[in-house]
Structure formats: structure tokens, C-alpha cells
Amino acid sequence: MYPPNFEYYAPKTVQEAIGLLDQHQGEAKVLAGGQSLIGMMKLRLAQPAALIDINRIPDLAYIREEEAALVIGALTRTAELGRSDVIRGRYPILSDASAEIADPTVRNWGTVGGNLSHGDPGNDLPACMLALGAEYRAEGPKGARMIPARQFYQDSFVTALQSNEVLTQVRIPRAGPGTGSAYSKMERKVGDFATAAVAVQLKVGKGGSIDAAGIGLTNVGPTAIFAAAASEFLTGKTGSDSDLKRAGELAADASRPFPDNRGPVEFKKDMVRVWTRRTIAHALGRAKGGP
Amino acid sequence: MAIDAAEVPRTPGPVTTRTIHVTVNGVSHTSTVQNRMLLVSYLRERLRLTGTHIGCDTAHCGACTVLVDGIPVKSCNLFAVQVDGRKVQTVEGLASGATLHPIQEAFHEEHGLQCGYCTPGMMLASVALLAHNPNPTEDEIRRGISGNLCRCTGYVNIVRAIQHAAQKMQTPAKGGP
Numbered sequence: 001m002y003p004p005n006f007e008y009y010a011p012k013t014v015q016e017a018i019g020l021l022d023q024h025q026g027e028a029k030v031l032a033g034g035q036s037l038i039g040m041m042k043l044r045l046a047q048p049a050a051l052i053d054i055n056r057i058p059d060l061a062y063i064r065e066e067e068a069a070l071v072i073g074a075l076t077r078t079a080e081l082g083r084s085d086v087i088r089g090r091y092p093i094l095s096d097a098s099a100e101i102a103d104p105t106v107r108n109w110g111t112v113g114g115n116l117s118h119g120d121p122g123n124d125l126p127a128c129m130l131a132l133g134a135e136y137r138a139e140g141p142k143g144a145r146m147i148p149a150r151q152f153y154q155d156s157f158v159t160a161l162q163s164n165e166v167l168t169q170v171r172i173p174r175a176g177p178g179t180g181s182a183y184s185k186m187e188r189k190v191g192d193f194a195t196a197a198v199a200v201q202l203k204v205g206k207g208g209s210i211d212a213a214g215i216g217l218t219n220v221g222p223t224a225i226f227a228a229a230a231s232e233f234l235t236g237k238t239g240s241d242s243d244l245k246r247a248g249e250l251a252a253d254a255s256r257p258f259p260d261n262r263g264p265v266e267f268k269k270d271m272v273r274v275w276t277r278r279t280i281a282h283a284l285g286r287a288k289g290g291p
Numbered sequence: 292m293a294i295d296a297a298e299v300p301r302t303p304g305p306v307t308t309r310t311i312h313v314t315v316n317g318v319s320h321t322s323t324v325q326n327r328m329l330l331v332s333y334l335r336e337r338l339r340l341t342g343t344h345i346g347c348d349t350a351h352c353g354a355c356t357v358l359v360d361g362i363p364v365k366s367c368n369l370f371a372v373q374v375d376g377r378k379v380q381t382v383e384g385l386a387s388g389a390t391l392h393p394i395q396e397a398f399h400e401e402h403g404l405q406c407g408y409c410t411p412g413m414m415l416a417s418v419a420l421l422a423h424n425p426n427p428t429e430d431e432i433r434r435g436i437s438g439n440l441c442r443c444t445g446y447v448n449i450v451r452a453i454q455h456a457a458q459k460m461q462t463p464a465k466g467g468p
């Protein structure tokens with residue numbers, strides 16, 4: 001199965017990549033891991049006139065914790081999220097998600113930047129970034145700008161990224177003491193997109209109540225969803241059973257799933273309710289030093 | 292080098308090509324390929340290395356798995372132009388002459404295959420897994436090959452074969468001092 005013809009460029013710098021994207025006026029696409037794009041091209045769901053392969057640009061793959069943020073380069077392979085000690089230790093929501101994305105071979109090539117820019121509601125990392133309150137660095141002809149994840153996802157495969165911009169970095173506010181996070185995904189089999197999946201990060205204050213919470217949902221709507229009401233509701237609560245139950249209901253209310261072969265709407269909403277409760281419990285446990 | 296017209300079906304638009312230099316199983320090749328040529332087609336149709344199989348052609352089954360710079364990839368989901376300057380290993384590169392690679396011996400001895408369709412991809416995924424983790428648990432093996440589907444064996448003997456290969460690769464070869 002061959003895709004249609006396209007021009008192929010392998011620039012060595014981000015500037016060069018931006019120039020090529022700009023020159024093609026919306027007809028070119030960035031090629032990162034290719035694990036979504038190439039399949040779509042074979043099926044003619046995407047027919048870019050040119051591919052700008054960013055894999056030859058050095059220094060776009062890294063994970064480092066700075067004073068105020070965890071920063072991840074766009075070309076970091078999804079598999080690396082599962083191998084990084086910093087992430088496993090302090091941002092386990094991302095190692096949880098990494099283990100559930102596709103399969104190990106796809107994860108070796110698929111990139112963090114691609115997972116976030118693609119705009120597929122089935123991608124697992126966007127909901128994590130919504131929960132974490134991350135920002136994406138977009139570089140274009142006019143320079144760089146930061147886009148909050150919570151303003152990035154507009155519709156299925158439609159994001160705030162312009163066709164001449166490259167997503168180069170993700171910045172996640174540094175996890176302070178008392179922070180716990182988790183991602184759980186209900187899937188039919190390895191490599192499947194989620195029936196429903198839930199991302200949670202919360203911070204437990206000295207008094208034992210929840211100071212801040214973020215909840216993101218995967219594949220239960222046209223985009224990844226930030227469950228704002230559920231997140232706000234948890235803030236200031238102790239995390240009792242009834243708090244978790246109520247947050248689950250609010251998250252289910254925020255979901256807008258489509259019926260498909262993974263299940264009808266009612267079932268998916270109910271799975272959001274149940275999995276939100278469980279994922280909050282897991283994140284709370286981790287905030288208190290649990291596994 | 293001319294493009295073999297029969298190699299790819301015709302679609303509208305200008306044919307765009309690129310010349311690549313690739314080392315496949317230790318042999319270097321310089322080839323002019325269409326930009327849209329998939330790595331699996333390059334290996335099978337241009338280099339006639341037909342040990343790499345096409346199962347699903349949609350990046351699900353893993354039959355087409357090869358190693359690029361040691362990293363497993365589904366070669367139906369990568370363009371040949373992307374491996375310019377890189378090293379590719381296919382199933383044909385596992386044995387040295389008449390001597391089978393330990394993973395091949397192990398699949399043979401433990402009956403790790405029936406029809407053999409998934410086997411080349413399965414073995415390359417296993418080689419990469421063992422390079423990373425020389426002594427994997429059963430759970431790690433099952434996770435490690437979860438990108439490779441087998442419709443025949445039920446995986447039990449594949450897992451045994453990989454365990455057996457792990458042992459072989461750790462035990463020093465006979466005939467030492």
C-alpha cells in the first residue's frame with residue numbers, strides 16, 4: 001500500500017524546517033515518528049504535498065527537570081517516558097501512559113511531540129498534559145510562542161498549531177512535595193486506543209487536604225477533555241470516598257463519547273465515572289508515598 | 292539508477308525520488324528510490340530480501356519488524372528514504388554462514404513456530420529485547436513481543452524459545468580454554 005507522491009525534505013535545523021513549512025503554505029506536514037501520519041497517508045486520509053522529516057534535527061530529544069519545569073523535547077520517543085528515572089519517580093502519570101500507548105515497537109518510533117500535535121482524541125498523552133497543566137512551545141516564522149495544553153485541542157485533528165509551526169518542547173510545571181499522579185486506560189487489547197482513559201495529578205497540602213487537582217480524559221469526546229468541574233470540586237477536599245465518587249460523576253458529565261465498537265455512550269460514560277474514581281485514588285496513594 | 296516501473300503502482304503527481312545509502316546486514320547499498328517507497332518494499336522488492344514479511348500493512352501485526360540501528364521498527368510504517376545513512380538488520384542477517392543465531396536455534400529447538408509467517412519479525416523483536424534485557428521474566432518477554440502477533444502458536448513456545456535463547460546467549464560457547 002503506497003501513499004501518493006510527495007516531496008521529502010530532511011532539514012538539519014528547526015529554522016530550516018519552519019522555512020520549508022512556510023514555503024509550502026499548508027501543503028506540507030512535519031514527519032516525526034510517522035506512526036500515525038504514514039498510516040493515514042497510505043489510506044489517503046492525509047495527502048501532504050511535502051514531508052518535512054524532523055528526525056535529522058539534533059537536540060530535539062531530551063527529558064530534563066529544570067528549576068520550575070520538567071521539559072521534554074518534541075522528538076523524545078514515547079518509549080523514553082517509560083525509561084526515564086525522573087519521570088518514573090516524580091511524574092508517573094507519563095510512565096503509566098507510555099506503557100499503554102500502542103506497543104513497544106510503535107513506541108520506539110512514535111514521539112511525544114507527534115502524540116501531542118496529531119490531535120487524535122485517542123492519543124493518550126494529551127489528557128496527561130491537560131491534567132498536568134503543561135504548555136507547548138510552538139516555533140514559527142515569527143518566533144516562538146507558548147500554548148497552554150488546555151487551549152490547544154479544538155476539534156478532532158484540529159489544534160491551535162499553525163501549519164507553519166513546529167512543536168519543539170513541552171513544559172510541565174515541576175511536581176512539588178505532596179504531588180501524586182496516575183494514568184489508567186481501559187483498552188480491549190494491547191495497541192488499541194482507549195475505550196476510556198483518565199489522567200489525574202493532584203497535590204496534597206500539609207493539612208492533608210487536596211490543594212490542587214487536574215483531571216484529563218482520553219477518547220471520550222472529539223478531543224482530549226479537561227474535566228474542569230471535577231478538578232475544581234476536588235480542590236480543598238480531603239479525598240474521602242464520597243469526594244472521589246462525586247468527582248467521578250462530574251468527570252462522566254464532562255465526557256462526550258461517541259458510540260462505536262468499543263461500546264455505547266452510556267457504557268463509556270460509566271467507565272469514565274468508575275476509572276476517574278480509581279485513578280484519583282491511585283494518585284492520592286502516590287501523593288502519600290505509595291507505588 | 293533507474294526506477295523499476297513495476298515496483299510501485301502509478302498515482303497522479305510527479306514521481307519524486309531520492310538516492311539513499313543504506314547498510315543492510317553489513318552490506319552497503321546505494322539506491323534511488325521513490326520518496327513514497329516503504330522500507331519493507333525496498334527490502335523485499337529492490338533488495339529481494341523476502342524474509343521480511345508483510346502481514347497487515349497497517350503497523351499492527353509486527354510481521355515486517357526489522358532493526359534500524361538496532362531498534363525494532365515496523366518496516367511497513369517507515370519510508371526507505373528515512374533510513375538513509377542507517378544500518379538495517381533483517382532476518383537474513385541473523386545467521387553467520389551455516390551457523391544459526393542462538394535465537395534461530397532456540398525457535399527451532401523449542402518449536403517456536405508453526406506456519407512461520409510471524410517468525411522473522413518475532414525473532415528480531417526478541418533479539419532487541421535480549422540486547423536490552425538479557426534475562427527477562429516471562430512477563431517482560433510477553434510485554435516485549437506485544438507488538439508482534441502470532442496466529443498459530445498461542446505464544447507459549449515462542450516465550451519458551453526466547454527464554455531458551457536468553458540462556459544460550461548467557462552461557463559462554465563451548466570449546467573455551
Ligand SMILES: Cc1cc2nc3c(=O)[nH]c(=O)nc-3n(C[C@H](O)[C@H](O)[C@H](O)COP(=O)(O)OP(=O)(O)OC[C@H]3O[C@@H](n4cnc5c(N)ncnc54)[C@H](O)[C@@H]3O)c2cc1C
Binds near residue numbers: 029074167192
Ligand atoms: C498500531 C498502532 C497503535 C497505536 N496506539 C496508540 C495508542 O494506544 N495511544 C496513542 O496515544 N497513540 C497510539 N498510536 C499512535 C502513535 O502513538 C503515534 O506515534 C502518535 O500518534 C504520533 O506520533 P508520531 O511521532 O509518530 O507522529 P507522526 O505520525 O510523524 O505525525 C502525526 C501528526 O503530527 C504532526 N507532527 C508530529 N510532530 C510534530 C511536531 N513536532 N510539530 C508539529 N507537528 C508535528 C505531523 O505533521 C502529523 O500531522 C498507535 C499507532 C499505531 C501504528
Ligand code: FES
Binds near residue numbers: 352355365366
Ligand atoms: S505488516 Fe507491518 S506491522 Fe503488519
Ligand code: FES
Binds near residue numbers: 403406407410441
Ligand atoms: S507461526 Fe504462524 S503466525 Fe506465528
